[in-house]
Amino acid sequence: MIGVAKDEEELLTEMKRLSEVDPKAVEYHLAQGHIRAWLDYIGRGDLASLLSDVKSLADAVKLLSDAMLGWDSELTCPGCGFKGKVRDFKLLRPPWYFGKYLGRSLQCPRCGLKFRYFYPLAQGGKPYTVPKGKGM
Numbered sequence: 001m002i003g004v005a006k007d008e009e010e011l012l013t014e015m016k017r018l019s020e021v022d023p024k025a026v027e028y029h030l031a032q033g034h035i036r037a038w039l040d041y042i043g044r045g046d047l048a049s050l051l052s053d054v055k056s057l058a059d060a061v062k063l064l065s066d067a068m069l070g071w072d073s074e075l076t077c078p079g080c081g082f083k084g085k086v087r088d089f090k091l092l093r094p095p096w097y098f099g100k101y102l103g104r105s106l107q108c109p110r111c112g113l114k115f116r117y118f119y120p121l122a123q124g125g126k127p128y129t130v131p132k133g134k135g136m
């Protein structure tokens, strides 16, 4: 199953689908570390490390879904104003939960500034950076 996925989004889609039709198969791959190894292989070691303490398939799907939130969102560097997508910034460590937000520690590819970016887990919140950008 994991050989079929092209990227982390496809993996998640496949995990969700299989968790309904054949959860034992996904649990097997999780327990054997196949999914973590594959995520490492495609350069998403941050997602792989999130799975290290996961006990159940439902937890794994939830954690991966949350950790992918906002990955394609537009983001402006609070230091130099560089505009890109979240995925264009360097992720310094795995994302974490911060209240109703997902926190990410990022580094700007242009000016090298390290900052935190918080993305709302639920509708209604707005993403924000720490420190705040100029004019935000």
Ligand SMILES: [Zn+2]
Residues within 6 Å of the ligand: 077, 078, 079, 080, 081, 082, 108, 109, 110, 111, 112, 113
């Ligand atoms: Zn910058």
